[in-house]
Amino acid sequence: MNDFLKYLSTAPVLMTAWLSLTSGFIMAINFVYPDALIFPGF
Amino acid sequence: MKLDIKQFLSKFIFVTVLSGSILSLEPKIANADFSSLTPCKDSPTFKKRLTTSVKKLENRLKLYTPGTKEADFLVKEIEGTKARFAKYENSSLLCGKEGLPRIIASGQWDHANEFIIPGIIFLYITGWIGWVGRKYVRYASTQKDPFQNEIIINVPVALAIMNSGFLWPIEAWKEFLTNDLIASDDDVTVSPR
Numbered sequence: 001m002n003d004f005l006k007y008l009s010t011a012p013v014l015m016t017a018w019l020s021l022t023s024g025f026i027m028a029i030n031f032v033y034p035d036a037l038i039f040p041g042f
Numbered sequence: 043m044k045l046d047i048k049q050f051l052s053k054f055i056f057v058t059v060l061s062g063s064i065l066s067l068e069p070k071i072a073n074a075d076f077s078s079l080t081p082c083k084d085s086p087t088f089k090k091r092l093t094t095s096v097k098k099l100e101n102r103l104k105l106y107t108p109g110t111k112e113a114d115f116l117v118k119e120i121e122g123t124k125a126r127f128a129k130y131e132n133s134s135l136l137c138g139k140e141g142l143p144r145i146i147a148s149g150q151w152d153h154a155n156e157f158i159i160p161g162i163i164f165l166y167i168t169g170w171i172g173w174v175g176r177k178y179v180r181y182a183s184t185q186k187d188p189f190q191n192e193i194i195i196n197v198p199v200a201l202a203i204m205n206s207g208f209l210w211p212i213e214a215w216k217e218f219l220t221n222d223l224i225a226s227d228d229d230v231t232v233s234p235r
Contacts, residue, residue, distance in 0.1 A: 006194060009194050009195050009196070009197050010193065010194050010195070011192070011193055011194070011195060014195050014197070034122065034126070035122075035125075035126040035129065037130065037133075037135065037143060037145070037156075038133055038134075038135065038145075038155045038156050039155040039156075039159045039160050039163075040155075
């Protein structure tokens, strides 16, 4: 288990996980609020 | 000639703030008008683009039997197109002669939501990323095995550092004042010349 956690903590694995999360977040924003050309609320 | 970075940075920030405040006091620059652009809701070519876009999709829709996956997709596309044009119409966006909306990046406040605010948010987020990255690397350098800490990330520490980065402009300014932000010239290796 400890070795597996160590593997998950290596930079490439962490980066893949983190960038997947980030890109998923951005896709979700674009799905809910499509075609954003200006910052809303102003 | 030896360049004092701290002095240079202070001067640069001072000049930027000063010129920024002077420019924002000058009404002519702050409210430059765009005679070749019209608000999108008054632009006939903009409306024409809406009708042609919708028409194209409707022509494609005719090829499919209603209720199929493809037809539903096209119906959604038509709705989305109408919503997009309505949104641009109801905003402060200006359109060119060809009917396409333009982003005004001149820095004037009535168009701040087009460039200034997204730009500031971009700089804030990128600054956050850079700041916490620097903080982590500096943390790693204090550990027993710095390189190992950069290859195998200490996740709990990294998460704590990431979450603490939201005040980075203030922290960076504090470090700048205490001479911690910029390495001293003695620490920077220079090739012999």
